[in-house]
Amino acid sequence: MDDLKKEPTYIKTFSSDELALSTKNLSVLYGGTIQKLFNVSLGFKKNAITALIGASGSGKSTFLRSLNRMNDKVATVKGNIIFHGLDVNKPNINVYELRKNIGMVFQKPNPFPKSIRANITYALKADGQKDKQKLDQIVEESLRAAALWDEVKDKLDKSALALSGGQQQRLCIARAIALKPEILLLDEPASALDPVSTAKLEDTLKQLRSRYTMVMVTHNMQQASRISEYTAFFHLGHVLEYDVTSNVFTNPKGRITEKYIQGSFG
Amino acid sequence: MHAKRNDKIATVFIYIFVAIVICILAGILGEILITGLPHLSWHFLSSSASSFQAGGGVRDQLFNSVYLLILTIAISLPIALGAAIYLSEYAKDNWITNTIRTSIEILSSLPSIVVGLFGYLLFVIQFNLGFSIISGALALTFFNLPILTSNIEQALEGVPQSQREAGQALGLSNWKTIRGIVLPAALPGILTGIVLSAGRVFGEAAALIYTAGQSGSTIDYSNWNAFSPTSFLNVMRPAETLAVHIWKVNTEGIIPDATIVSAATSALLVIVVIIFNFGARALGNMLYRKLTASNTK
Numbered sequence: 001m002d003d004l005k006k007e008p009t010y011i012k013t014f015s016s017d018e019l020a021l022s023t024k025n026l027s028v029l030y031g032g033t034i035q036k037l038f039n040v041s042l043g044f045k046k047n048a049i050t051a052l053i054g055a056s057g058s059g060k061s062t063f064l065r066s067l068n069r070m071n072d073k074v075a076t077v078k079g080n081i082i083f084h085g086l087d088v089n090k091p092n093i094n095v096y097e098l099r100k101n102i103g104m105v106f107q108k109p110n111p112f113p114k115s116i117r118a119n120i121t122y123a124l125k126a127d128g129q130k131d132k133q134k135l136d137q138i139v140e141e142s143l144r145a146a147a148l149w150d151e152v153k154d155k156l157d158k159s160a161l162a163l164s165g166g167q168q169q170r171l172c173i174a175r176a177i178a179l180k181p182e183i184l185l186l187d188e189p190a191s192a193l194d195p196v197s198t199a200k201l202e203d204t205l206k207q208l209r210s211r212y213t214m215v216m217v218t219h220n221m222q223q224a225s226r227i228s229e230y231t232a233f234f235h236l237g238h239v240l241e242y243d244v245t246s247n248v249f250t251n252p253k254g255r256i257t258e259k260y261i262q263g264s265f266g
Numbered sequence: 267m268h269a270k271r272n273d274k275i276a277t278v279f280i281y282i283f284v285a286i287v288i289c290i291l292a293g294i295l296g297e298i299l300i301t302g303l304p305h306l307s308w309h310f311l312s313s314s315a316s317s318f319q320a321g322g323g324v325r326d327q328l329f330n331s332v333y334l335l336i337l338t339i340a341i342s343l344p345i346a347l348g349a350a351i352y353l354s355e356y357a358k359d360n361w362i363t364n365t366i367r368t369s370i371e372i373l374s375s376l377p378s379i380v381v382g383l384f385g386y387l388l389f390v391i392q393f394n395l396g397f398s399i400i401s402g403a404l405a406l407t408f409f410n411l412p413i414l415t416s417n418i419e420q421a422l423e424g425v426p427q428s429q430r431e432a433g434q435a436l437g438l439s440n441w442k443t444i445r446g447i448v449l450p451a452a453l454p455g456i457l458t459g460i461v462l463s464a465g466r467v468f469g470e471a472a473a474l475i476y477t478a479g480q481s482g483s484t485i486d487y488s489n490w491n492a493f494s495p496t497s498f499l500n501v502m503r504p505a506e507t508l509a510v511h512i513w514k515v516n517t518e519g520i521i522p523d524a525t526i527v528s529a530a531t532s533a534l535l536v537i538v539v540i541i542f543n544f545g546a547r548a549l550g551n552m553l554y555r556k557l558t559a560s561n562t563k
């Protein structure tokens with residue numbers, strides 16, 4: 001495996017006022033011994049979509065789930081995650097508050113078995129928002145932002161499970177942005193969707209770009225090149241290349257990146 | 267052609283075995299209902315049991331059975347729910363958890379007569395509760411807890427992990443996620459678990475003979491003072507249930523119509539179990555639809 005040298009070829013950096021979130025030497029260990037991620041230091045630019053690409057098992061999802069501390073119970077995460085100048089990977093951080101600021105959308109749509117409205121309002125109510133009018137307003141805003149409003153406005157009190165897969169996924173986005181996060185983490189959000197739903201989802205994400213910083217794991221390289229500004233390439237737990245998306249795809253600096261982009265493995 | 271022939275033989279055997287099961291079930295149920303139903307009458311349901319003459323009813327036994335069941339569920343449900351939530355949501359996968367699970371499994375196969383004798387020693391003698399409804403309810407709780415706990419645990423584990431992740435990713439605490447998302451989603455399964463265990467409790471005799479007693483006291487259904495000895499609500503009075511009544515009239519009963527009474531009581535027992543089976547299912551579906559909003563127009 002000598003040809004798969006794990007030295008990064010290029011890691012783009014941003015000035016600190018451009019950054020929404022960054023990691024420093026982030027490592028993840030499962031069961032105390034199996035290391036899935038090695039010293040990953042990445043910065044994510046504000047109001048941009050950053051794609052994380054790489055083969056299965058390259059650690060991109062593990063990395064993503066560490067950012068909002070979803071790995072707390074299953075793995076040991078070492079290193080720093082800097083958000084507003086604060087290391088949020090410290091044990092004394094209130095993860096519930098953190099997750100309200102860093103929302104997440106999962107691979108498989110996972111709406112609650114509740115009404116469309118309740119899917120969005122449940123977390124808000126738990127957060128103390130009781131004003132009915134305000135809640136209605138947030139429901140409409142979030143659904144509009146997720147480009148779902150026109151399709152569901154007449155059936156807000158019907159079950160979310162009756163929606164199509166694509167609609168469910170957009171509802172999950174609406175549910176996440178209802179909490180007004182700054183960052184949205186997307187874990188292969190389109191992998192369970194058909195091409196038409198995927199296109200719609202991508203349009204939605206592009207519209208959200210101006211208001212949210214998004215980090216998206218994807219298996220689909222066309223998708224990464226279509227909607228992301230920056231792309232990081234993960235390989236065996238290391239980030240080998242991180243640059244403007246067009247550079248990564250048209251002019252990769254590393255041999256492994258090039259091979260992956262060309263589809264030689266993955 | 268071997269594969270095809272073997273497949274046919276296997277299919278025939280499977281059908282035969284299914285037929286055996288169905289025949290046994292239908293035979294038992296049919297026998298109970300055919301011999302019992304003709305003797306079920308309003309008079310039988312509304313009059314008290316007689317000690318010597320023919321023509322007694324099972325009013326008090328029916329009430330006692332239902333009352334004991336309600337008390338048992340009321341005591342065991344909160345405990346079982348808590349234990350099940352712990353096992354499914356909080357417990358780490360280690361040897362302690364596995365020991366707890368194994369213990370629960372062993373307890374659930376404990377013979378009910380053993381539970382009854384244990385209840386007799388602990389509640390009736392040690393705690394000085396005497397032969398009483400409360401002793402019976404506590405013994406039945408011991409009998410019911412393991413099964414109820416594992417039924418509820420299974421229902422909770424049937425809720426996909428992605429639902430919990432969705433809750434946590436929205437900044438909901440663990441408890442809030444369990445209460446607001448996991449529990450409602452598991453509700454139909456939990457109700458089924460309650461019903462299944464309730465059927466067992468309702469028909470239980472051995473655990474009650476030495477705890478709730480075999481004789482009924484005089485009960486006044488208009489006396490709502492639960493502390494009065496004659497009140498139907500009094501938990502300190504001895505109480506004979508339907509299942510114990512069947513056992514009793516067949517062993518030491520001296521009434522001339524013992525066969526008729528036990529046949530009718532058996533039919534009644536089966537019918538009541540069937541009724542709240544369906545009832546709870548309907549209730550579960552209704553609650554589920556309400557909680558998940560899947561019925562609105």
